Amino acid sequence: MQKECKCKNIMSVQLRTVKYSKKIKIKNVPIYSCEECKASEILLDVKEELTELIKKIGHSISEEVIYFNDMNEFAHLLYVSSDHESLDVPIDNIIEQRVNELLDMLLLAQSLNDSKWVQETEKRLLQISNKIIHNEEIYKI
Known part of the structure; x- marks a missing residue:
């Protein structure tokens, strides 16, 4: 970017x-x-x-x-994508992997009836959908 x-x-x-x-x-x-x-x-x-x-x-x-980066998904994705081991991984794959991780966490939080964890995980998913997937600049990293 x-x-x-x-x-x-x-x-x-x-x-x-x-x-x-x-x-x-x-x-x-x-x-x-x-x-x-x-x-x-x-x-x-x-x-x-x-x-x-x-x-x-x-x-x-x-x-x-x-x-x-522990509380903001945009910062988290930048952090992961800048890691030496992830330099050759396409950003699309990094985003997809993170969304899958968050969806798994959401299912677990829901199964445990942990409303605070559910809200936090939903907030993180919204950060990705609102600020990253719809923001074409992420693909220019």
Whole structure:
């Protein structure tokens, strides 16, 4: 995924660490970065969820490192696709595998009557269908 920077060079997506409140690091956040002018910008596809996460964190959390790819499917798919072992795997296959994993989790959560887990898994499936499958940019990674 790429876009044009204000300096007219190309910005590419990288998984970066965002620091919050000097003590909390949010790792694997998809960010557009420009190698030329060093500008960076959080992807619109994850900005809302990152903002929600930061609001939840507030000052009540003592955890020092949070992995954004554990809570956002777009970040998760970028993380998996950038893994050395997955470099030769088509993104379509990675997406299909993740959807199947989530559907399996949904069935298990439903069978256990765990409504919180069901809601979380449905939310993850919606992230894929709303932000990834309908977003043609994912195929330009």
